[in-house]
Amino acid sequence: MHVVFPVSRRGSGLLLAFAIVVACLGSFAELAEQVATGGTRGFDEMILLGLRHADDPSAPLGPKWLQIAALDLTSLGSIAVLCLLTTLVFFYLLLIRRRALALLVAVALGGGLLAMPLLKRGFDRPRPNLVPHMVDVYTQSFPSGHAMLSAIVYLTLGALVARAQKELGTAIFAIGAAILLTLLIGASRVYLAVHWPSDVLAGWAIGAAWALLCWLVASCLDSRNRLPAPRVSDLPTR
Numbered sequence: 001m002h003v004v005f006p007v008s009r010r011g012s013g014l015l016l017a018f019a020i021v022v023a024c025l026g027s028f029a030e031l032a033e034q035v036a037t038g039g040t041r042g043f044d045e046m047i048l049l050g051l052r053h054a055d056d057p058s059a060p061l062g063p064k065w066l067q068i069a070a071l072d073l074t075s076l077g078s079i080a081v082l083c084l085l086t087t088l089v090f091f092y093l094l095l096i097r098r099r100a101l102a103l104l105v106a107v108a109l110g111g112g113l114l115a116m117p118l119l120k121r122g123f124d125r126p127r128p129n130l131v132p133h134m135v136d137v138y139t140q141s142f143p144s145g146h147a148m149l150s151a152i153v154y155l156t157l158g159a160l161v162a163r164a165q166k167e168l169g170t171a172i173f174a175i176g177a178a179i180l181l182t183l184l185i186g187a188s189r190v191y192l193a194v195h196w197p198s199d200v201l202a203g204w205a206i207g208a209a210w211a212l213l214c215w216l217v218a219s220c221l222d223s224r225n226r227l228p229a230p231r232v233s234d235l236p237t238r
Contacts, residue, residue, distance in 0.1 A: 125141040157178065
């Protein structure tokens with residue numbers, strides 16, 4: 001008698017999410033190694049200088065409104081905005097008696113806030129000095145805290161909203177909007193000359209990995225609490 005364990009759509013989704021976590025962590029490790037050995041220097045300088053006028057590197061490309069938009073977008077990834085947004089979502093979830101989801105949101109951001117300064121101090125990479133910064137910065141460069149924390153918060157919230165949708169198209173829109181917002185915030189850091197491109201790529205990678213890992217743990221716990229363990233007699237045989 002052969003026992004067959006069917007793989008549900010939910011199980012396939014969890015496996016895919018785990019594979020993405022592994023890929024993101026691998027990408028971060030590769031970037032960290034390249035940064036430590038100077039392997040990203042040429043790429044970083046090419047992108048950073050490519051966003052500036054050749055005759056005046058202090059002036060970014062594009063009209064004035066684009067510079068203002070970059071400043072507005074980058075503020076959406078600040079610690080103040082992300083903490084305020086997370087706090088509001090946390091208490092909203094408590095009010096509707098979704099304590100597990102409230103804990104998920106709090107753990108996601110809390111873990112990122114703890115890990116970010118440790119990573120920055122560990123790598124201790126200086127900020128770009130090729131062109132003047134367009135905003136004030138005080139911490140080390142690698143990885144980008146804005147890219148990392150915005151990936152954690154917005155991807156977690158996007159997944160939370162997507163999970164509540166019955167229509168696949170609506171769920172895809174929620175995830176897509178979270179990804180787009182994360183990408184725009186990270187790109188703004190390079191445009192404003194306060195991060196090397198590799199800083200932002202690393203921030204996206206570790207932020208997405210942490211957000212997905214938190215969601216995987218929550219999904220597994222949720223499945224264990226809601227679904228009874230299968231009995232041998234319930235499994236198909238052939």
